[in-house]
Amino acid sequence: MRVIPSLLAASLGLALSACQPAQTPAASNAGDDAAATPAPAPVAAAADGGGDGAGNQTLYRCGDLDVRATFNGEDAATVAIGGRSFAMSSERAASGAKYGDGKGNSFWTRGSEDALLSLKGEADRECNAVEATEGDGSAGNAAFRATGNEPGWLAVVDGDTPGLQVDVDYGERRFTVAKPTEGADGWVGKAADGTDIKLSFQRTTCQDGMSGETFEAKAMLAVGTRQYHGCGNFGGK
Incomplete structure (x- = not known):
């Protein structure tokens, strides 16, 4: 009579053994699913907008100061005054193009000849473009x-x-x-x-x-x- 439990145990063992191959593909499928999931695309390095120093330059006389403005498209400008240099970005303006550095300094062009220079702690200066641009091989008159x-x-x-x-x-x-x-x-x-x-x-x-x-x-x-x-x-x- 005890043979029956032995047979049942053997049968159960064979059943469990038969289930093992089914588990291996399941694990393999899980790996395939993971491989199929696309990895996050690498973030491209931001282009350095000023890497080559390119830009349109204009020399202005602003009150008692000589100012060199370099415009990099419509979004940024660098304003050089003697040994000082201000990196500015575009700001909302009713007319013309206005640039500021977020620290109280701004340069606001009004047409092709006139501009307004505002430096923190100083009175605003009206600017007029100078015909000759430094570095172009001439000095006007x-x-x-x-x-x-x-x-x-x-x-x-x-x-x-x-x-x-x-x-x-x-x-x-x-x-x-x-x-x-x-x-x-x-x-x-x-x-x-x-x-x-x-x-x-x-x-x-x-x-x-x-x-x-x-x-x-x-x-x-x-x-x-x-x-x-x-x-x-x-x-x-």
């Missing part, structure tokens, strides 16, 4: 135009009415030499307050360390005992 950084400075020798105008230390100080003496390598004279001013040049290619622009000459400006170094372009009368 000026005989020579030179600029430098850290601290920012600008010197212009007027080609129509000889005179030397100098702004130094980001425009904080200004000097004018009405009748500078012209030499083979520059101009020299005294400002109205008696300060000695000398602007000299060396005819060799010069590259601006901040903007990367290429100029026709290296320039050195001496205001009293202080010296400033930069680059310059010659203009055609």
Whole structure:
């Protein structure tokens, strides 16, 4: 009579053994399902919009400051003032194109010639586009135009009415030499307050360390005992 349980046990064992192959494909199917699930696509690296420094540049005179605005399409602009540079993005405006950095500084163009410069903590400055663009190989009617950084400075020798105008230390100080003496390598004279001013040049290619622009000459400006170094372009009368 005990043979029956043994037979039942054997039968049960065979049944369980027969079920084992069915479990293996199930596991395989689970793996196939996992493989079929698409993995998240890799996120492409964001393109560097300013990698090649390309953009349309315009030089403005904003009150007592010379401003170089580089427009990268309609969405961004870089505004350089002496040794300072502001990276700005497009902002909503009733007219024209307005750019801001979210820190209280903005530049608002109004047409192709006029703009408004707003710097945090300073009065707004009306701007007018200057015909000559630095680094394009000319200086308009000026005989020579030179600029430098850290601290920012600008010197212009007027080609129509000889005179030397100098702004130094980001425009904080200004000097004018009405009748500078012209030499083979520059101009020299005294400002109205008696300060000695000398602007000299060396005819060799010069590259601006901040903007990367290429100029026709290296320039050195001496205001009293202080010296400033930069680059310059010659203009055609």
